[in-house]
Amino acid sequence: MSLLGENVWLNGLVIVIGTAVLVLVGAFFGMLYRGVDRKLVARMQGRVGPPIAQPFRDVQKLLMKENIIPSGATPWLFNAAPFLALISTGSLLLFIPLFGQPALLGRYGDVILVLYLLIIPSLAFVLGGFASSSPYATVGAQREMIIMMSYEAPLAVVVLGIAWRIGHVTDAANPFLMSTIAQYPIWSLLGPVGVIGALLMLLTLVVVTVGEAAKVPFDVAEAETEIAGGLLVEYSGRNLSLFYLSDVIKAFAMVSLLVALFIPYNLSPALGITAAPAAGIVDALFFLVKVLVVMFFSISLIRAGMARFKISQATSVYLMAMTAAALVGMFLVWVDARIWV
């Protein structure tokens, strides 16, 4: 998307308004998907489950509650952390393609930037945890840091593997750009061996998504049955609702990233729809379906079927098993390149 190239002011305006709109849209769909997720998990456990609008009610209720700052906390940091978390997850949405459209600021940042931006919300959670001075929050913050360090490696290997293969086959200037990845879907570049490798990398990314979204079995940092809510133990009212929103948006962004990397297809070319509004609507709906499917397998199904890992098990899953799977996947993609190209 060429963002009005020359006029700096107009550009700035688009970025500011676009960011605000994206955060609102991301929050809306994030909460909607959280409601769907809770309903699906309840059904899988033989329960009726809360209505799909439940997360909206939760946030509305949290905004009505008192906002307590504990006496032992560092007030400015304690209050700043929720805003930092929400703003950084919002800025994540600027660089990830949503609704079948290119990312709003896709020209200015690529997947590597997204990898770095993904760290900031976790850091904000950690800061908030340490600032709240509760021993439970401190334990949660330490766990969050450890698990963050463990899923970075497999995530980076997956992104590198895809971008390397695209750069190897095509003459794209920057294979890390989201638009390049969308232009050359990874599956169309690979032979049979490479497809197995890409499937392994997809599996890795699915498991990393669970950790990024801090869901069972990787919710060790928030574990409410074990360390009483961990990082968020001292948060209430408005601050808690901001963390809730950033958590919801981050899950949506992470699933969108998986969709952008592995299923960047649009439905409108296949159906032969070319008129701009119709094609946009079809692509947006198709995107929502893709996110729903990925969310079902990566978050709901795993959440309903598993118990929580211990922190040592969670890190070894990421650092050993998932890094190994991603590396084997990358190796197979490389072997595939030797055979077929």
Added chain:
Amino acid sequence: MNLKAFNRALWVYHLNTGSCNGCDIEILAVLTPRYDVERFGIMLVGSPRHADVLLVTGPVARSMEDSVRRVYAQTPDPKLVMVIGNCGIEGDVFHEAYSLVGPIDQIIPVDVYVPGCPPRPEAIIHGVVMAWAKLERLVKKEVV
């Protein structure tokens, strides 16, 4: 105050002040697939800071008195307190014990009493409905 959103998203914190665990097991039964209170938006949370309702069980043992007061103070307003079981209401079989400072309403203000030893899950759900009704009355009188 939008009462519907508040009523339909009650997060509860479970505080045991020295109960025999009977009431506590019934509270857990309310969350199981058979009774599933999550369908009303009720969720068990791990921290009083997140809670809207304190579910208090047990006659208050002397060593718990300070903790009960602190947990009540740590819960953000607006909040409700539900006492589950006879022990918290009037001491029940422990009413003569030397180590008790209860019942609970002598220590913190209580909104809903759910009697029973232990109360059935249906009674606990009925107690939540009473809490909704009380909130509605308070809002009509514009107390909250």
